[in-house]
Amino acid sequence: MIQVDEALSISAENSTKMPIQKIQVHKALGYILAETVYSPIAMPPFRQSAMDGYAFIHSERHQYDVVDISQAGDHSNIKLNENEAVRIFTGAFVPHNADTVVMQEHVMANEKSILITRMPAQFANVRNKGEQIGPEDVAFEANTLITPAAIGFLACLGITEIEVFKKPKVAILVTGNELVKPGKKLPKGKIYESNSIMLQAALETIGIKKTKVHKVKDNLKATKKALKEILKENDIVLISGGISVGDYDFVKEALLENGVEELFYKINQKPGKPMFFGAKNETLVFALPGNPASSLTNFYVYVYPAIKNRMGFSDTHLPKLVRKLNSGFTNTSGKTLFLKALYDETHVTILDSQSSAMLNTFAIANCLLIVPHDVEMLKKGGLVKLLPID
Amino acid sequence: MIQVDEALSISAENSTKMPIQKIQVHKALGYILAETVYSPIAMPPFRQSAMDGYAFIHSERHQYDVVDISQAGDHSNIKLNENEAVRIFTGAFVPHNADTVVMQEHVMANEKSILITRMPAQFANVRNKGEQIGPEDVAFEANTLITPAAIGFLACLGITEIEVFKKPKVAILVTGNELVKPGKKLPKGKIYESNSIMLQAALETIGIKKTKVHKVKDNLKATKKALKEILKENDIVLISGGISVGDYDFVKEALLENGVEELFYKINQKPGKPMFFGAKNETLVFALPGNPASSLTNFYVYVYPAIKNRMGFSDTHLPKLVRKLNSGFTNTSGKTLFLKALYDETHVTILDSQSSAMLNTFAIANCLLIVPHDVEMLKKGGLVKLLPID
Numbered sequence: 034m035i036q037v038d039e040a041l042s043i044s045a046e047n048s049t050k051m052p053i054q055k056i057q058v059h060k061a062l063g064y065i066l067a068e069t070v071y072s073p074i075a076m077p078p079f080r081q082s083a084m085d086g087y088a089f090i091h092s093e094r095h096q097y098d099v100v101d102i103s104q105a106g107d108h109s110n111i112k113l114n115e116n117e118a119v120r121i122f123t124g125a126f127v128p129h130n131a132d133t134v135v136m137q138e139h140v141m142a143n144e145k146s147i148l149i150t151r152m153p154a155q156f157a158n159v160r161n162k163g164e165q166i167g168p169e170d171v172a173f174e175a176n177t178l179i180t181p182a183a184i185g186f187l188a189c190l191g192i193t194e195i196e197v198f199k200k201p202k203v204a205i206l207v208t209g210n211e212l213v214k215p216g217k218k219l220p221k222g223k224i225y226e227s228n229s230i231m232l233q234a235a236l237e238t239i240g241i242k243k244t245k246v247h248k249v250k251d252n253l254k255a256t257k258k259a260l261k262e263i264l265k266e267n268d269i270v271l272i273s274g275g276i277s278v279g280d281y282d283f284v285k286e287a288l289l290e291n292g293v294e295e296l297f298y299k300i301n302q303k304p305g306k307p308m309f310f311g312a313k314n315e316t317l318v319f320a321l322p323g324n325p326a327s328s329l330t331n332f333y334v335y336v337y338p339a340i341k342n343r344m345g346f347s348d349t350h351l352p353k354l355v356r357k358l359n360s361g362f363t364n365t366s367g368k369t370l371f372l373k374a375l376y377d378e379t380h381v382t383i384l385d386s387q388s389s390a391m392l393n394t395f396a397i398a399n400c401l402l403i404v405p406h407d408v409e410m411l412k413k414g415g416l417v418k419l420l421p422i423d
Numbered sequence: 424m425i426q427v428d429e430a431l432s433i434s435a436e437n438s439t440k441m442p443i444q445k446i447q448v449h450k451a452l453g454y455i456l457a458e459t460v461y462s463p464i465a466m467p468p469f470r471q472s473a474m475d476g477y478a479f480i481h482s483e484r485h486q487y488d489v490v491d492i493s494q495a496g497d498h499s500n501i502k503l504n505e506n507e508a509v510r511i512f513t514g515a516f517v518p519h520n521a522d523t524v525v526m527q528e529h530v531m532a533n534e535k536s537i538l539i540t541r542m543p544a545q546f547a548n549v550r551n552k553g554e555q556i557g558p559e560d561v562a563f564e565a566n567t568l569i570t571p572a573a574i575g576f577l578a579c580l581g582i583t584e585i586e587v588f589k590k591p592k593v594a595i596l597v598t599g600n601e602l603v604k605p606g607k608k609l610p611k612g613k614i615y616e617s618n619s620i621m622l623q624a625a626l627e628t629i630g631i632k633k634t635k636v637h638k639v640k641d642n643l644k645a646t647k648k649a650l651k652e653i654l655k656e657n658d659i660v661l662i663s664g665g666i667s668v669g670d671y672d673f674v675k676e677a678l679l680e681n682g683v684e685e686l687f688y689k690i691n692q693k694p695g696k697p698m699f700f701g702a703k704n705e706t707l708v709f710a711l712p713g714n715p716a717s718s719l720t721n722f723y724v725y726v727y728p729a730i731k732n733r734m735g736f737s738d739t740h741l742p743k744l745v746r747k748l749n750s751g752f753t754n755t756s757g758k759t760l761f762l763k764a765l766y767d768e769t770h771v772t773i774l775d776s777q778s779s780a781m782l783n784t785f786a787i788a789n790c791l792l793i794v795p796h797d798v799e800m801l802k803k804g805g806l807v808k809l810l811p812i813d
Binding site: 058059062074077078079083104105106107108123124125126160165166172173177180181182183184185186187188189190191192193209210211212213215216217219220221222223224225226227228230231232233234235237238251323325326329354355378388390391392393395396397398423 | 448449452464467468469473494495496497498513514515516550555556562563567570571572573574575576577578579580581582583599600601602605606607609610611612613614615616617618620621622623624625627628641713715716719744745768778780781782783785786787788
């Protein structure tokens, strides 16, 4: 049995980056850039007006003849004389020898001429070509997260395709003869299977969609056979149930016989102790505890950072926040505890029911409060660490 | 022109809750529950062992004959005698008159009998029927957010369908003759259209997927015609471009002629001043500024909370965080400023380039720092409010 910190570093060491793929920019939200992206164009691509107004050659003169019009999207080769101005709109091309734009609120105008009532400084309201970025300049460094703003910036440079780290393909394997699909009648001794749907939802929150669920009977042969295919086709395999010490748990044996190397088994924590972590080539296997709240705890603590690692994130763990504890807490277990809790901007409150079989407390929690195994007393008002899960 | 706070309250008043729909639990992630959900069953549905071990009738006796086995999913009608025990596994049915489970680590066993080496207290390691929740008990109150844990809990109660508030149907209308689709060659005077793809991505981050984009030419007739259909079929309409004071901006006219009531136009803020907000029946219209960074700012400040309101969230605005400012800042504009910034657990740093046409600063920001219109000086080390956008 190992400590939580050891388990986390073993899992991080083995969570290699996924291969690189080309992807269309509009599908790249949430991916990590695997290349440095250079701008193919200057932005703005030409001198642009920053205002609705009139473009002219700056001078002492206040009166100008309006000789042309430049609206967004236009391009004109006009050369202004020093007594001439062009009606212009925000984002529009500024004629070649014009150097200044006066905003329309600062002129008196008729159809043919304007009188500038408040003279702007020379070069005012003109955005220079390449002011934001020049051609061949770096638009984004490798390892940048693709956010809505990043997608917008890439698109405004005309870029349609980038190289990112692939998202891992994840499969869920559910074992357990006691499990019945929700919606069916519940026979005596059975319970509803809820972990697969819960893990699918948890995966969806980090952009892993439509994860396939495989169900097998609680026996070595069926489990071994199912795992053979699943290990071949996936980058991360989550197994729900079947990994405690019971005589009827075949999962570990089936994993080892399929060539999965055991990296650790059992962690000194509560809930979530009976977890197996292994790897076959680059594929990672997390055999999660069967209890729903234990399973979800270990998803957030171990699976979430492993997926982020594989996707190329550098800050792979859930951000750890520090808050003041609203009540004292005693930990005589010698284990690291992950307690369902509610935090706000300054404080954190431990929720009442912490059973590892219970999901309803989890559903109203917004964080897991971490009590290290070697800490026996948390004082009211003391600072504690937590993993936000909202 | 109105202040930011007024604009936010007008938008909140008009953002009515969407109608209710039935939805399958596995598709309900991120929705808000529109009904109180009662448990149809007791959970656990029967007395369950919390350990791998042996079930027996608690007494002074240490030696028991092992007469049966109960693994998860089994159900047996066996009645134990007081010298008898049943081999049992975690989650399995506890035979009717057994009252205690001893964990297997605390017995010496052969195939036929056990010797308890450490006697547990009576009732130890037995989860009572309905210990988590009884039939007809409240599983979730209305207005609960459906998280992965909530989905798991609903599934473990056998619930497959719930009533939630619908997600609003959103459309994006893009106007502007200057706009060219990324991937094509950029003619003189034109720029690439990036706002629609950026807004689609921003919508995706709050669960609004596959938003349809409509493009129209910059003229009244085309805009009016397009809006007629779009207003009929959508709950929220985002319009990009065409709403500044230029002579070529037909959008406002087209909106009013389609029966959209103007609720406000122009906000005393930077960036993002030229925004129109209106409504036709329950459908909301946000005509966003054409500048990319202004557009995205107003998405986070106004559109995001309006969508959350309509989806049934009670905390509709982005959470406002408070951080210490790493440098002084002067605001002589008299406007509310939204500055691209980076925050960590304690501090916030204002990023260098704040131009409203620039998205690359936005792409590396993780928050918008709010400088209220009536605040002229922010001191280094002082506390400031920010909207996280990460």
